[in-house]
Amino acid sequence: MTHIINIDQLQVKFQKNVILSDISFSLKSGEILGLVGPSGCGKTTLLNTLAGFIEQDHGSIVLSDSLTINKENRIPTEKRNIGMIFQDYALFPHLTVNKNIGFGIKNISKPVKEAKINELLTLLKLDGLGQRFPHQLSGGQQQRVAIARALAPQPKILLLDEPFSNIDSRLRNDLMIEIRQLLKSLSMSAIFVTHNKDEVFTFADKIAVMYQGKILQFGSPITVSQFPNSWQVADFLQLGSWLPFKNENTVIKTAIGTLQSNQSNYIDKEFLLIKPKDIEVNLDTPTKQNPKNVVINHISHTEQGYHYIVKSIDTDSYLSFNRLSFYHGEFFTIDQPLSLTIKPHQLLMF
Amino acid sequence: MLGSGLNVNTSLFSHLWETVLPTYVLNTVYLGFIVSFFAAFFGVTAAALITQTNIKAKSILRWLLMLPLAMPAYLVAYLYTDFLDYAGPVQRFLRETFDWKTSEQYWFFDIRTLWGAGIIISLVLFPYVYMLARTAFEQQDQNLHRASRLLGLTTFQTFYNVCLPLARPAIAIAISLVLMETLADFATVQYFAVNTLTTAVYDTWLGYGDLSAANALASLLTLMVFFIVLFEQKARIKQRHQSNRPNRGSHVILLTPLQQLLANIFCWSLALLGFLLPLALLIVMAVEYATFAQLDALIDTGFNSIELAVYTATIATIIAIVLVLYKRLHQDTFKAVPLNVSGFGYAIPGTVLAMAMLATFGPIDNVINELATKVGVDEPGLILSGTLFAIVFAYVVRFSAIANGTLSSGVEQISQSIDLAPPSLGVGALKGVFTVHIPLLKPSIFIAWLLVFVEAMKELPAVLLLRPFNFDTLSTHIYQLISDERLEQGAIGAILIVAFGLIPIIWLNKTEDNE
Numbered sequence: 001m002t003h004i005i006n007i008d009q010l011q012v013k014f015q016k017n018v019i020l021s022d023i024s025f026s027l028k029s030g031e032i033l034g035l036v037g038p039s040g041c042g043k044t045t046l047l048n049t050l051a052g053f054i055e056q057d058h059g060s061i062v063l064s065d066s067l068t069i070n071k072e073n074r075i076p077t078e079k080r081n082i083g084m085i086f087q088d089y090a091l092f093p094h095l096t097v098n099k100n101i102g103f104g105i106k107n108i109s110k111p112v113k114e115a116k117i118n119e120l121l122t123l124l125k126l127d128g129l130g131q132r133f134p135h136q137l138s139g140g141q142q143q144r145v146a147i148a149r150a151l152a153p154q155p156k157i158l159l160l161d162e163p164f165s166n167i168d169s170r171l172r173n174d175l176m177i178e179i180r181q182l183l184k185s186l187s188m189s190a191i192f193v194t195h196n197k198d199e200v201f202t203f204a205d206k207i208a209v210m211y212q213g214k215i216l217q218f219g220s221p222i223t224v225s226q227f228p229n230s231w232q233v234a235d236f237l238q239l240g241s242w243l244p245f246k247n248e249n250t251v252i253k254t255a256i257g258t259l260q261s262n263q264s265n266y267i268d269k270e271f272l273l274i275k276p277k278d279i280e281v282n283l284d285t286p287t288k289q290n291p292k293n294v295v296i297n298h299i300s301h302t303e304q305g306y307h308y309i310v311k312s313i314d315t316d317s318y319l320s321f322n323r324l325s326f327y328h329g330e331f332f333t334i335d336q337p338l339s340l341t342i343k344p345h346q347l348l349m350f
Numbered sequence: 351m352l353g354s355g356l357n358v359n360t361s362l363f364s365h366l367w368e369t370v371l372p373t374y375v376l377n378t379v380y381l382g383f384i385v386s387f388f389a390a391f392f393g394v395t396a397a398a399l400i401t402q403t404n405i406k407a408k409s410i411l412r413w414l415l416m417l418p419l420a421m422p423a424y425l426v427a428y429l430y431t432d433f434l435d436y437a438g439p440v441q442r443f444l445r446e447t448f449d450w451k452t453s454e455q456y457w458f459f460d461i462r463t464l465w466g467a468g469i470i471i472s473l474v475l476f477p478y479v480y481m482l483a484r485t486a487f488e489q490q491d492q493n494l495h496r497a498s499r500l501l502g503l504t505t506f507q508t509f510y511n512v513c514l515p516l517a518r519p520a521i522a523i524a525i526s527l528v529l530m531e532t533l534a535d536f537a538t539v540q541y542f543a544v545n546t547l548t549t550a551v552y553d554t555w556l557g558y559g560d561l562s563a564a565n566a567l568a569s570l571l572t573l574m575v576f577f578i579v580l581f582e583q584k585a586r587i588k589q590r591h592q593s594n595r596p597n598r599g600s601h602v603i604l605l606t607p608l609q610q611l612l613a614n615i616f617c618w619s620l621a622l623l624g625f626l627l628p629l630a631l632l633i634v635m636a637v638e639y640a641t642f643a644q645l646d647a648l649i650d651t652g653f654n655s656i657e658l659a660v661y662t663a664t665i666a667t668i669i670a671i672v673l674v675l676y677k678r679l680h681q682d683t684f685k686a687v688p689l690n691v692s693g694f695g696y697a698i699p700g701t702v703l704a705m706a707m708l709a710t711f712g713p714i715d716n717v718i719n720e721l722a723t724k725v726g727v728d729e730p731g732l733i734l735s736g737t738l739f740a741i742v743f744a745y746v747v748r749f750s751a752i753a754n755g756t757l758s759s760g761v762e763q764i765s766q767s768i769d770l771a772p773p774s775l776g777v778g779a780l781k782g783v784f785t786v787h788i789p790l791l792k793p794s795i796f797i798a799w800l801l802v803f804v805e806a807m808k809e810l811p812a813v814l815l816l817r818p819f820n821f822d823t824l825s826t827h828i829y830q831l832i833s834d835e836r837l838e839q840g841a842i843g844a845i846l847i848v849a850f851g852l853i854p855i856i857w858l859n860k861t862e863d864n865e
Contacts, residue, residue: 053496077499084500090493094515103511104501153502 002065004029004157004189005050011058012042012049019045020213023059027157027206030187032180034204034221036194038236041210043193047159050191051084052077064156083155087162089146091134097121097145098130104153120148123182139166140175147179151186158183160192164199176203197237201225209233231271231350240275241324245349252347255312255319256293256340261347269349274342279326282339292337294324305329313337366554366563370545374567377464378546378574381539382529384468385475389528392472392620393479394514394521399613401487402509403603406610411617412484413859418624419477420851422808422825424537425844426624427461427470428832429631431541434461467542473624475531479524481858486520487513505603522585529578533571534699536811537829547571548811551701555815561708568705572698579697629848636841648843651827658738658813658823659806662745663753667799669746670753671791674761675783679769689754696751700812703744707816711735711743736818744812749805753798760794761787797857807850 003026010023020042027033035043048054050061052075060070063082069075091100101117108116121127124144134142143163150158163179164172180203183190194200200207201221208218211232217224228234231242243254247266252259254272282290294310301307305327312320324340332338396415399405434440436453450456460466490513498508536548545553547567555564605613673689695703711734719729734740764787772782788795810825817826824843831840 051496051500076504077496078502078504080500081502082500084497086493086497088491088493090491090497092494092497092512092516094518103498104503106502149497149501 002029003027003062004031004064005191006062006065007050007059008062009059010046010049010056010061012045012054013057018213020049023215025208025215025218027189027191029189030184031189031205032183032203033189033191033206033208034194034200035191035208035210036197036200036236037210039195042213043195043210044161045213046210047084047161047191047193051082051159052080081153081156082159083150083153083157084159085143085146085150085161085163087165089134089142091142091145091149093134095133096130097126097132097134097137100134100145101130101148101152103149106153116152120152123151124148139168140171143167143175147182151188156189158188158190160190162193162195164194164196172199173202179203209236211236228273228348231273234273234348234350240273240278241321242271243274243321243324244270244319245272246319253319254342255314255317255321256324257290257342259342259344259347266349271350273348273350274324276326278343278345279324280341280343281326281328281330282341283330286339290339290341292339294340295337296332296334297323299332299334302327306331308332310338310340366550366567371550371567374545374547374550375570377539377544378533378548378571380464381468381471381544381546382532384465385472385528385532386525388469388472389476389479390521390525392476393524394483394517396476396480396617396620397483397487398509398513399617401484402505402513403605403613404610405605405613405617407614411621413855414621414625415480415617416477416855416859417621417852418474420848420855421474421625421628422537422810422847422851423471423474423535424541424810424829424832425632425837425847426474426628427467427538427541428837429628430470431461432837433631434458462542464542464544467539467544471532471535471538472528473620475528476620476624478527478531479521482520482524482527483517486517490516509603519585523582526578526582526585530575530697530699533575533578534701534811536699536701536814537832541832547574548699548701551705552811552815555705555708561705561712565705565709568702571702575697575699575702579694629845632841632845632848635838636845639838640842641839644839644842647827648824648840648846651822651824651843652846654822655807655824658741658745659803661738661742662749662806663799663803665742666746666750666753666802667757667795669750670757670798671788671795674754674757675787677758678761678787679779679783689758693751693754695747696749698748700744700748700809701815703748704740704812704815707740707744708735711740735816738818738821741813741816744816745806745809748809748812749802752801752805756798756801757791757794760791760798764790800857801854804850804853808847 006026008024010020011018012020023046025033035046037043045054049056052069055074056069056071058071060068062068063080067075067080069080092103095103098117098121101120102113105113105116117130121130124147126141126144126148129137129141129145134145137145143166164176167175176199192199192203204221206219207221207224208215209224209232210216211230217229217233224233225237225239228237228239234240243256245266246253247261247264249264250261252261252266252272284290286292293313295313296308296310298309299306306329307325307327309323309325311322311324314320326340396411400408400412400415405411432438436458441458444450444456444458448456461470494512494516495508498512499505503511533548536552539546540549540552547570551564551567551571554560554567669692673692677685677689698706712732715732715734715736718733719731722729768786768790769782772786773779777785808825810829813823813826814829817823822830824847828837828840828844828847831837837844
């Protein structure tokens with residue numbers, strides 16, 4: 001299977017500091033990868049290294065199984081055939097839309113070039129705007145021009161730096177769907193950077209969660225969210241709340257009840273990841289098995305009902321906690337004690 | 351002045367028009383073209399080499415290339431004439447080396463021509479283009495360069511297709527500044543006997559004694575300045591490509607060793623010819639010829655200069671504070687009008703301003719004297735047009751723009767909510783200004799004062815026309831010595847003028863480093 005990009009053990013240093021280390025992954029033609037992670041984790045550095053703005057110190061980048069870039073064979077940006085869409089679009093303010101789009105089209109006759117520009121204008125629904133200057137366009141139109149300009153030289157892969165952060169949140173979802181469909185129809189591979197996990201789930205086929213210059217986990221968004229491989233991944237993707245636990249063989253004890261596990265070795269594990277959907281509220285009269293064990297700290301109103309943040313009533317023991325979040329359709333009040341239990345599910349401990 | 355110009359004595363004016371005026375106008379236009387061309391070539395090339403390439407000694411050249419601005423063009427003109435003419439060291443050396451006896455045996459270029467004047471003026475004015483172009487290149491959004499590279503253009507192609515077009519408005523503004531200074535130049539062209547409109551105004555007034563013809567010529571000059579100002583304003587409107595992600599050295603054109611050598615020769619020659627060589631010649635002169643008698647003359651004229659400069663700086667700064675704060679704290683639609691109007695003076699050549707002062711205050715003086723006679727008091731004489739009053743007035747008009755600009759940028763640093771804080775605490779508007787705004791503006795007030803002071807120390811043409819009898823400033827003293835071909839006797843004064851000229855450049859450099 002041909003890979004559109006294959007990265008092997010990529011390392012980038014700035015002065016003595018290692019900014020990126022041991023980055024390895026590959027993408028197939030037409031795949032879209034979302035790079036996520038907290039700020040300063042190296043997402044944008046990775047994008048800039050792929051584009052050739054930053055030089056790598058170790059490892060290789062292979063484009064289309066043919067062009068190998070490494071420390072010995074540095075390829076300047078203009079020879080990499082990579083397209084990029086910048087957060088602020090970076091449209092040339094002194095050129096019209098047509099000239100912006102045509103900027104990177106070279107070595108073809110004028111009529112062919114014009115036909116190509118017109119084709120892109122139509123593809124991106126920019127008909128009639130070719131003679132305008134960037135400042136005469138809306139934000140959404142500017143982004144379409146940026147995409148058309150990046151697609152014009154027919155790059156192998158498209159890099160997008162926080163492409164949706166300047167878009168009105170109301171339009172963002174529609175635009176993401178539209179651009180995804182466009183990229184899919186062109187079989188264009190893309191890597192995009194975001195700090196918004198929701199964007200990844202809408203836009204990407206693959207997700208790479210980065211932390212301190214490394215990729216912690218790479219895979220499909222659904223796999224990564226079901227089976228995060230580290231607490232940083234689970235924490236960044238906000239998959240659930242953290243509960244302290246104790247185990248006696250296969251019996252797991254928490255402040256809101258005990259669970260049965262199918263293994264008994266939990267050395268080095270301290271916290272149990274609890275997703276909101278695994279929490280159950282006991283509305284019956286409390287019993288000795290199901291006592292009131294939490295008190296409500298905060299309530300927010302959402303479309304899915306009420307979102308509650310609770311803390312354990314018992315604040316002394318090793319198992320006590322300050323923050324557990326879940327959704328419920330019924331309205332409770334602040335400081336109201338509740339009885340919670342955890343549904344049996346596949347346990348994730350870190 | 352325009353009024354007086356319209357009442358021109360037609361016989362003299364038509365005589366001028368039939369004889370010398372077309373040449374004067376053409377000379378002025380040619381000079382403008384020569385200076386614009388060379389200043390643009392020197393300035394843009396230097397700015398491009400400093401910002402876009404890996405030229406060696408970049409950190410030194412960066413500020414060295416600004417220094418020629420401190421050199422008055424007429425000084426450089428005199429020094430080079432002295433250096434390059436038949437009796438000068440260069441030709442003497444050539445004659446000795448090749449054993450030539452007379453000037454007929456070899457060809458040597460004559461610097462005292464229109465071209466010579468043009469090149470000398472561009473040598474000291476190109477830093478305007480250099481500074482504005484350099485800032486424009488550095489302020490360009492880094493992502494625009496990146497986008498161009500990603501679309502397949504090399505660093506050099508990117509410079510030509512993206513950086514240069516984006517810097518065009520800034521370059522146009524700089525060239526209009528250079529043109530304003532060129533039209534204002536009087537001493538260089540006078541010394542080189544190149545007759546331009548500026549020298550024509552001077553000659554018509556002081557030579558023929560015809561005030562209205564001089565005013566007509568000055569009006570013609572003003573018209574030219576007006577077109578340059580229009581051009582400048584148009585360029586300013588286009589200048590909106592600046593970014594907060596400045597591009598400093600991330601995409602540089604790598605020079606080959608030969609290119610590196612040529613680039614260095616180019617930049618060092620500019621610094622050498624525009625500043626270092628003239629300064630060295632001045633220092634040699636000062637060391638050889640300095641006497642105590644010269645020092646006396648220097649102290650006298652120096653005090654006159656300082657007196658004028660202190661009055662001017664103080665008045666211009668106070669006016670600027672009032673106008674800038676008026677614009678900031680008032681809500682009416684025309685709040686910016688007084689500030690903007692007071693800024694126009696900078697474009698007007700000193701000679702024209704001086705004519706305007708004479709045209710305005712001369713008649714007023716006459717009225718005052720008539721009134722005095724009627725009342726039976728002694729005639730006070732030309733108390734407005736014949737005293738320091740006219741000079742200071744002309745200076746304030748000419749240099750207000752500098753004080754306004756400095757204080758405007760100072761006021762922009764103060765957050766808008768600071769304006770609202772005093773009234774919200776029950777403090778009156780005027781008290782708020784004195785207790786909040788003016789203390790916050792202190793550094794800007796000082797800088798504005800200093801910059802106007804320095805400009806007033808250097809100004810020449812306006813004083814030449816307006817000075818009372820037997821009154822000399824440092825610059826008129828030096829100019830007089832230059833006219834008499836004996837600058838040797840004022841070399842220390844000339845160095846002093848250059849030193850004053852360095853103050854604002856050092857300040858510019860410092861603020862830039864802070865940014």
